[in-house]
Amino acid sequence: MIYEYEIKILSPTVVTERIGKLGYTTHRQFINGSVVRGALLTKIYEDSPDKEELIIKELDKPTFSVSPALFSEEKDLLREIWPTHSLCKVSKTYRKLQESVKSRPIVSNLRYVIEGMGGILERLKASEEKFMKIMVKKYQQTGKREYHPVEFKRVQGAVAHKIKDNVWILQNAKTEPIINIALHRARGAVEPEMFFYYEALLPGQKFKGFISQKGSLLETLSNKEIITIGKGGSRGYGRALLTLKETSTEDILDKMRVDKWKISEGDILVLEAFSSLGLDNSAYIVKGFDSIQSLKLPTPWMEEFGNIKGALRLRLLEPLVGGTGYIDGFSIRTGLPKARIKTLKIGSLLFYKVEKAEGNALEVLTGALTYGLCSLASIGLSHVAPIIEDPFPSPDKFIREV
Secondary structure (H helix, E strand, O other), X not given: OEEEEEEEEOOOEEOEEEEOOOOEEEOOOEEXXXXXXXXXXXXXXXXXXXXXXXXXXXXXXXXXXXXXXXXOOOOOEOOOEEEOOOOEEEEOOOEEEEOOXXXXXXXXXXXXXXXXXXXXXXXXXXXXXXXXXHHHHHXXXXXXXXHOHHHEEEOOOOEEEEEEOOEEEEOOOOEEEEEEEEEOOOOOOEEEEEEEEEEEEOOOOEEEEEEEEOOOHHHHOOOEEEEEOOEOHHHOOOEEEEEEEEEOHHHHHHHOOOOOOOOOOOOEEEEEEOOOEEOHHHHHHOOOOOOOOXXXXXXXXXXXXXXXXXXXXXXXXXXXXXXXXXEOOEOOOOOOEOOOEEEEOOOOEEEEEEEEEEEOHHHHHHHHHHOOOOHHHHHOOOOEEEEOOOOOOOHHHHHHHO
């Protein structure tokens, strides 16, 4: 079963992105799937203590997948909300594209890569040259520096919102600083070194993502639940309204505008990391998923969610386009370090050649997005989205609309 979930922030919420000398910086683009998973399991335990044994089993044998929740406002997930990929650029100049609001528009080179000739490296180089040529020509015609290529910078993994055809803008959630101090009970003065700074998401904002389940644990939840996410739950922070809405493969394909597309052997297929994608060094903790170099879909993890009527065998074409990072941490219960996982960052692109396509290949690709590729999807990692047609405008479309 597949759900589209929405989180509406009800009280200031701290979802930590990084910790610095001044305090906590929160995510403004999305809420990690691992944070949502923790909130769900906590809610289930609070409402149904008899489910404790199932929750403990969930830690070793996960039964549901959670994608990141992207900042959405009132936009429609996938149709009007998409994470920017590694071939996107954003204008450094704010432009009045909406009434009374200035925004930064986004442009993409991906269409030129898909339609190009030769190897991926040659296509990437040619696409960048084409971008430079088009934008310099527009700059010379208009004299407006905002069209000059140097006025654009790479943007990957950020949340983009569609405001009309061929116009996408960078969108961040709103935050506010919260400062707390600790008082000495006897003296009534401030305790030394007890100064806390938080950056918190403002109430009223919404985030959307996908949850898929193969068990029955989530059935204890109603369609609307009050959950607690992030830090400071005992002090009233992190209250949120969770809304679950059942969805289908057909609806997701329609939102991605690929429901009528055919996949054939020999095609080049582009996959975007919809969440951070675990690489080969994580294989020792992920059963049945050894490499992204030669990818067979559905993977064993995907097959556990149901009968997928299709199959794909894909061979990776070099290079990977995007950055890498690491995810690690410490167990609160034991204090021991967790396994360190090397990942491709959100928005990274993988170019594959289709070596074999059987049955309903689009259903397979939908599963890769909603179920994820492996068990790391249970903590919000390794979801990939197919890009059949680039959602973002190429330079020639961009200069006509903006």
